[in-house]
Amino acid sequence: EGRQAFSVRMALGALIIKERLGTSDRETVEQIKENPYLQYFIGLTEFKQEEPFHHTMMTHFRKRLGPDIINQINEWLVTEEVNQMTPDRDEITNDEDEHPSDDDENQTGSQPTAGQPSKQQPHSTPTHRGKLILDATCVPADIAYPTDLDLLNKSREKLEHMIDVMHQPLRGIQPKPRTYRKKARQAYLQVAKQRKVSKKKLRKAIKAQLQYIHRNLKHIEELAQQSGLHLLSTRQYRELLVIQEVYRQQKEMYDKRSNRIEDRIVSIEQPHVRPIVRGKAKAPVEF
Known part of the structure; x- marks a missing residue:
């Protein structure tokens, strides 16, 4: 049997956890072993009480995921975020069709007269910028009542x-x-x-x-x-x-x-x- 293969999500997630927590390789693996949220973050489908990988694999992850790959992943994340923030071109086109400009109204002869309200509605900018997900769950710990x-x-x-x-x-x-x-x-x-x-x-x-x-x-x-x-x-x-x-x-x-x-x-x-x-x-x- 050869060496067990690990997904990119697990490798990258482990490196992110290590940097965010500021722990060593051994402590990072221990934290992942005991925390179900961290296990879900690295791609595990269910909680496991054993180590997902040996702590020496962290060195292998750092070698495989060099600075170039990590920078490329950051660019992908930023690009995806910008695309979500920018309104779709089709939506802009449909909005223009529903609210024609003054030049179009002048050409069709539908210019409003005095005392007649204009049919053109002001274009309102979107008030929300994405989705907010709140996780209010907690996992009960199986410990004796502490004193x-x-x-x-x-x-x-x-x-x-x-x-x-x-x-x-x-x-x-x-x-x-x-x-x-x-x-x-x-x-x-x-x-x-x-x-x-x-x-x-x-x-x-x-x-x-x-x-x-x-x-x-x-x-x-x-x-x-x-x-x-x-x-x-x-x-x-x-x-x-x-x-x-x-x-x-x-x-x-x-x-x-x-x-x-x-x-x-x-x-x-x-x-x-x-x-x-x-x-x-x-x-x-x-x-």
Whole structure:
């Protein structure tokens, strides 16, 4: 079997997505893998949970679609847009037939007399310049209802696993950094198992998880200088970047005693998911 062929739409669409999002080749493929809108943009007929192509194909796309081809495509798009903006010649001819000029009326002897209204109607220019398509749809995300404490606890557990992976080459050379995972787990369960938690206890539990995450991030930074981040998988590295942003957002909300922040992350696996206030009695907020 030879190499799988990809359409021009998929290649060009992937390059456009990369430039618009400003992501790397790996991150671009990950975004396409998780976003149904991006999959439709590159020409897929149905949503697929696997990668449409390997990230190394982005280099092949850039070689095949050079600057000359991309410039030609841009010219085609501009020409098509201009043609849609310009009225059709047949429509102009029909409009002239319906509204003859003054010279034609003078030649036929149908010039209006004094007191008689003119039959000629003023030519009105079109008020619209095309079609406006609004997409107001949203796709529900299959995630558990997020809370700040659960999100921080999950971030801490993932960081602990990353520390284990990065310390693997250093076993026997230096001791593993202390993460206090048992104490952190117990502190989380003491609050998570309660039905009703006071604001004071919840704030104290969030502060503790923030401190554990801050310590783990420092350990990962130190291990990265010794063993490197290449030991982490692609998913783990992506989750590390998301967790750093989660920590920043949660720390800012904790310091400001606020529950709102711009582009709030509610899922580590799906950081693009955003809450939508529906105002329903059963589910006022959906994701």
